[in-house]
Amino acid sequence: MPAELVIDDVAVTYKQPGRTELRAVDGVSLTLAPGEVLGLVGESGCGKSTLARAVCGLEPLAGGSIRFGDEPVTRLGMRSRPRALRRIQMVFQNPYASLNPRRRVGSQIEDGRRAAGGTAPKLAELLADVGLDEDAAQRYPHEFSGGQRQRIAIARALGAMPDVLIGDEPIASLDASLQARVATLMRDVAAKRNTSLLFISHDLSIVRMIADRIAVMSAGKVVELGTAEEVWARPKDAYTRRLLAAIPVADGLGRLPG
Ligand SMILES: Nc1ncnc2c1ncn2[C@@H]1O[C@H](COP(=O)(O)OP(=O)(O)OP(=O)(O)O)[C@@H](O)[C@H]1O
Numbered sequence: 001m002p003a004e005l006v007i008d009d010v011a012v013t014y015k016q017p018g019r020t021e022l023r024a025v026d027g028v029s030l031t032l033a034p035g036e037v038l039g040l041v042g043e044s045g046c047g048k049s050t051l052a053r054a055v056c057g058l059e060p061l062a063g064g065s066i067r068f069g070d071e072p073v074t075r076l077g078m079r080s081r082p083r084a085l086r087r088i089q090m091v092f093q094n095p096y097a098s099l100n101p102r103r104r105v106g107s108q109i110e111d112g113r114r115a116a117g118g119t120a121p122k123l124a125e126l127l128a129d130v131g132l133d134e135d136a137a138q139r140y141p142h143e144f145s146g147g148q149r150q151r152i153a154i155a156r157a158l159g160a161m162p163d164v165l166i167g168d169e170p171i172a173s174l175d176a177s178l179q180a181r182v183a184t185l186m187r188d189v190a191a192k193r194n195t196s197l198l199f200i201s202h203d204l205s206i207v208r209m210i211a212d213r214i215a216v217m218s219a220g221k222v223v224e225l226g227t228a229e230e231v232w233a234r235p236k237d238a239y240t241r242r243l244l245a246a247i248p249v250a251d252g253l254g255r256l257p258g
Pocket of ligand 1: 014015022024042043044045046047048049050051202
């Protein structure tokens with residue numbers, strides 16, 4: 001049974017030569033229920049990627065804990081435990097960098113499936129889920145467009161049957177016309193398997209379309225957390241209001257959010 005992912009008072013620091021260390025994530029607490037979509041938004045440099053990397057075990061914690069229910073994912077000062085690593089999969093911003101150009105797509109998706117052992121979905125099912133033909137398996141990443149490569153990265157992550165899928169700006173490198181499609185695809189494939197989705201973006205208008213709840217980060221802290229509608233329509237924090245005001249056309253009627 002998947003358990004709730006608990007991010008409890010997490011801090012991540014970076015050393016800065018000759019200066020005091022930077023608290024890139026500063027006491028963040030969030031939960032992610034099975035099947036829930038949590039959007040994480042905020043300006044560049046506010047700590048979104050650092051938090052995602054900490055959840056995946058790629059950054060050691062300087063404080064707090066991350067766990068599935070009672071089972072720790074990481075311990076203070078350590079990267080995550082191998083068992084927890086499979087349970088959390090990440091899709092990165094740049095599919096050009098995250099896929100190996102010299103290996104066929106099928107064998108890269110197999111890497112994900114291997115992590116799940118015998119229970120993994122079939123390769124053909126994973127490709128169908130992300131809207132790719134079966135013959136994609138025999139081809140190489142350079143034969144695909146940016147949007148298709150991101151679909152391949154999503155299929156590889158899903159193959160591991162994670163409890164939590166993290167998208168770290170997974171649409172930022174795509175054409176505007178593709179961004180909403182890939183975002184809704186991630187939401188739909190996660191929902192099909194009751195996988196939680198932590199979707200990171202600086203684009204509040206897209207996050208609002210797919211998220212159940214939205215957390216807004218600024219300078220390493222969560223400054224606002226609420227349902228997607230609450231945060232969109234009735235932002236409490238001044239920083240969130242500024243993020244909303246920066247969106248040129250908010251609601252299809254040409255109105256800016258109040
Ligand atoms: N490896 C690192 N070493 C030192 N400082 C870092 C490192 N990675 C990130 N930082 C700093 O930590 C802060 C948070 O960065 P982070 O990448 O998490 O922000 P972000 O909100 O994801 O931004 P973006 O949307 O631009 O990726 C920034 O000030 C950044 O310069």
